Amino acid sequence: MMPKSKRQRQFFYIIPYGIWLVLFVIAPLVLLVFQSLTTPTGHFTLHNYAIYFASGTYLRMTFNSVWYAFLITVVTLIVSYPMAYLLNQLKQKQFWLLLIILPTWINLLLKTYAFIGLLSKSGTVNNFIGLWGVVPQQLLFSDWSFLLVAAYIEIPFMILPIFNSLAEINPRLEQASRDLGANRWQTLRRVIVPLSMPGVKAGIQAVFIPSLSLFMITRLIGGNRVITLGTAIEEHFLVTQNWQLGSTIGVVLIVAMVITMILTRDRARRSARKGR
């Protein structure tokens, strides 16, 4: 048998994932861009983009998407950083980490439905506060419940990268900082936080970008009070059947994601270089 060259072998390894990549990533992207630039009869047009950028509704949806994704990211970060820091000091790190990762194994929709059970007027929370005679409150279909559930779902994706970057910091640096006269707080601010920034950036990427296109939670928990681009895309594809405009919004969303990626990755790389 003829010995295969290294390049041939490498090509062989790529085939399974290559098929997947072409069918489910590249082809849909091409179709999306193609549809956004054509009329239903297949003629080239920029009409869809004109509609999008001329319409206050779509721009407001875009702003909403970015704003809520930003809020979700901030809430998630505030909850996750201290937790990741604490986690790093614990003896049974792996066990606690497992507990934090566990919810990500459960289907997103299931978790969302569970929150309906918790937050609805006859739900667990209202039953509980009812023990003190509080009348049932409208908890679902509010901005707060939307933020709560979205943050709950995203938290593990924020904790994990921050935890990893904190774990990589040589404990000696904390010792050195204390030795040089810095108290715990100064050490955290001047040494630990700057060195964990690559993890924070990665966490922001992992939370902010998916949050841009959330749509099931906006409907089930937010009660469509918050209409984001994700919801708009769903409406166009499934309800109004306007695939062209749906594709256009999709392209805009993808561009927004790529921009976020570039912004956070550039910084992450720079601090990673300094961190080594």
Add this chain to the structure above:
Amino acid sequence: MSRVKWHAFLVTIYLLTKSEGWELTNTSTPIIEFKNVGLSYDDNEVLKNIDLSLEAGKFYTLLGPSGSGKTTILNLISGQLTATHGDILFEGNIINDVPVEKRNMNTVFQDYGLFPNMNVFDNVAFGPTIKRMSKTDINAKVTEMLDLVKLSDYADREINELSGGQRQRVAIARALANDPEVLLLDEPLSALDYKLRKDMQYELREIQQRLGITFVFVTHDQEEALAMSDWIFVMNDGVIQQNGSPEDIYDEPINHFVADFIGESNILDGIMKTDYLVHFTGKDFENVDAGMRPNERVEVVLRPEDLDLTTIENGKLVVTIDDQSFRGDYYEITALDDDGNEWQVQATNKAEIGERVGLTFDPEDIHIMRFNESEDDFDARLESYEDDADDAKE
């Protein structure tokens, strides 16, 4: 004042300083003191009832193998560890509960612990910045420190652009930028290559003498300890085995561990027949030790560099050359005597393997160690018979 009076005045002052009364009033408080300090983890006693006292402005070394407790002592001084029992004093005040950042001491860590997110300047400026010194003062301090470690041109470099030796210097500059009264050094030279280590030993010693502050240096390298220190604490098993000047420790090791750990040693079992007469390898030898019980079992130490090869007739012992290797400035020779004892000899002349030669040494090269003699007993015995010897001379 006339010349004669002036001279008399100086003589008086000199005599005063020699008298015991002066000593009492002049004995300043030690900068660091351990009183019966111990540290245990669960049932594991890492440090056992340590008493020590360090004078300001000296270069101290804690020397011992890994796990001997030397770094533990350093961490207790710096405050990174808290003692299980006993008191630690700084300039006479108990500092058991003073946190790390409030102690006026700084540490040079074994792996340097430089902040990778800051450049050289910011690393050195870390302490002064925390102290909220003014910008101009910080600049001046950092410049002074980088000058001291000969890194003036490196202020803007990133840490990952530096070599190991340069990182070492930054770590020293950073620790000294806080003007500590005590600098703690935790095996700082162990990661450097031989040549660089030698240079840094010399430089550290120079920095210590220029600044006049107390250095506490931890190492497992006995050569390094002997070369740099004013005073050495030899540690093993969480106990100070012996402390003294490098010369004392080398010339008068108190027990088997110290003799074996410091330098190369030939250690043999012997019997101290009477004062100044010791018996080993089946023969009697004249020596200079005294104060033991008649026929007390002892250990005899002979340093390889004190032994010489000679003709069989002139030798005090006859040995057979077993092995030899060239070490540059001497030959490292292994020889066997007729009892089967192995002898390490550092000789300037070459020998033939298998050759029978004489081995010779002077009475003062024979060092006697008693079993389980404490440092205090050792010192007392030494003093008593040295006095006897002085009396005998008069």
